[in-house]
Amino acid sequence: MKQAPPHIAILPSPGVSHQIPFAELARRLVLHHGVHVTIIICSSTDHPPSDATKAVVESLPTPHTRTVFLPPVSFDDLLPTDSGPGAKVALTMSRSLPSIHHVLKSLASTPALTSTSTNSSPPPLVAVFADPFAPDVLDIAKGLDLSTYVFFPSNAMALSFFLHLPKLDEIAAPYDLLKDLPEPVKLPGWPPLRGGDLFGSIQDRRSNTYKRSVQTSKWFVSDEGIKGFVVNSFMDVESEVIKALQEKKAGETVIYPVGPLVQTGQNHEVSECLTWLDNQPRGSVLYVSFGSGGTLSSDQITELAFGLEMSGQRFLWVVRRPNNESANAEYLNSGPKGPLEASDFLPNGFLKRTKGRGLAVPFWAPQAKVLGHGSTGGFLSHCGWNSTLESIVCGVPLIAWPLYAEQKMNAVVLVESLKVALRPKAGEDGLIRREEIAEVIKALMEDTSEEGRIVRNHMKDLKDSATKALSADGSSTRALFELASTLKSMTAN
Incomplete structure (x- = not known):
């Protein structure tokens, strides 16, 4: 019997700045490691998938990638306090959870490829790669007995910030705004940062966005079921931060620095x-x-x-x-x-x-x-x-x-x-x-x-x-190979 290639689902949050690195991760896994990918796109009625989003997913190699556009969610009941872009991204993902569950359940129940399968038969789904804006997806995936990963389209410092946010929240307890912190924030591998230089969208500790971020951070820190954090970075650009993360998660969740993942194949006419x-x-x-x-x-x-x-x-x-x-x-x-x-x-x-x-x-x-x-x-x-x-x-x-x-x-x-x-x-x-x-x-x-x-x-x-990081024996190439090998081992079990 022929061993089936691994099949993963990836769920970027709305916004082309997250969708591009997700798509580039998919492209490399497909082209270099034979992984099959389903990319699931969430949207809302007031922000449907843009032409840029469609161009990104249409550029992916076929037939080993498929795209599922979920029904758009509505914001008709949204209060002005939750109308900012960050809040809308988080709400789009949370309100799409029923549709996400339906798609993942359908993919997880698909029979595995065998030596007699037709080319149209999809491989078995083994893992889900979730955007940090969609932590609830991890519970859905685990309920379906799927391995879970979190892909940070940004850098290792952003991941480090979220893993340390519960501790930072304790330090910042006397202050409503992070910018009011009297001392620079010093975390492993970071240069000292003033409070005002930290994440702009969660500067206000009283905001719903901040509270959601702290809750997500605690989830990431405590969830032993997360198999790995994948970051769009490479060793020489963030060596100290990546080393600190790897030491912090030693023996637990694996850190995969696989970047730089940048957009390729822009097939636009001469402008x-x-x-x-x-x-x-x-x-x-x-x-x-x-x-x-x-x-x-x-x-x-x-x-x-x-x-x-x-x-x-x-x-x-x-x-x-x-x-x-x-x-x-x-x-x-x-x-x-x-x-x-x-x-x-x-x-x-x-x-x-x-x-x-x-x-x-x-x-x-x-x-x-x-x-x-x-x-x-x-x-x-x-x-x-x-x-x-x-x-x-x-x-x-x-x-x-x-x-x-x-x-x-x-x-x-x-x-x-x-x-x-x-x-x-x-x-x-x-x-x-x-x-x-x-x-x-x-x-x-x-x-x-x-x-x-x-x-x-x-x-x-x-x-x-x-x-060098992307060369045949580069650090990012090796990290991606390790990730792909882990995914392939899941189909052999």
Whole structure:
């Protein structure tokens, strides 16, 4: 009898920033280890699966990957206090649990492949890989006698934060806001972090989001049934944190650093920005983007525009409408609402004055291709982990401009520990002024800048480390092989 290949189900939370690394994990398991993958997509009636989400799952190799789109859940009863993107992501996952249970039960009851099975017969389901936003899925999986894993699409420091959150909660007990902590937070493998640099979405200890996070953290710490934590990172970028995690979980749950998992195979048509980059000098362009959800206030967009102009450097800027209420207002949105005219909210005459030297494109750019283009020499980024890894893989140095989630934590590491980024300073009112922006841009981009030279050299070294981690005998390749071997052993039992 032929041994069946392992079949796993993966459940990313809504939002393309989580779906991309989940899909890339699936791609590598399928192509390099013969694993079969079912990816389960959750959504809501007000945020259906975006075109970007559909493109991500449609790019996966067939026939060994299948996608299940669950019925969208409703938020008609949602209170304003739970209407933020983070709360909506968690609620989308929790309200999808009945549908998730139905799909997993159906997959778990599928008969195993044998030597006489047809190609259309699915392999047996052996494991479930859940997003950290969906801890309840782990109980469903265990009830169906399936092995459970948690995949952190972000880095090892984010995992470490969640595993230490119950202890941090005790330390922070006298304070309502984490930013009010009087002493830096020191955890194994971390640089010292101020309370205000910790996860932005759970700064307020009184919020439902914070309380859910503490409950999830306690679950992760105490649940001995979790077989492993998979992180989108690699040893050289977070060696001390990963070693500390592995020591903490020694003999229990296994830590698998399998990154960098970055988006591949962007099959978009040639875009305006790529054609424009073709006509710029090598390494001369600063790419400016705040990810799939980041937004700036009207005043900050104005300051950034003038800073770019004053710097005298070439730039490619992915522009979104300003939002004065939220730094992640676009996180779950699938695209611009109607035509987006940058001239509507950029300073008068800015586009005309910077024509030829700069290009502002609305809402989206093929980021992987932009960062891999020879004309791109720097990246002003929100420090989301997907963007950070793409920058590392392409060897593009950074200007760190964190907005939300774990991005301030990432920025501290990128600037202070890895020294691959520069960071502009905000004023007392929270605004980063045009003069500061221009100075930092010139420091990164100009050949005569000693600061820029140091950052560029460190990023080149980190790019080499990322390449080595993914090589045939690299640390991430070995970690993925160990994970795949464990999955294959489940089908043999």
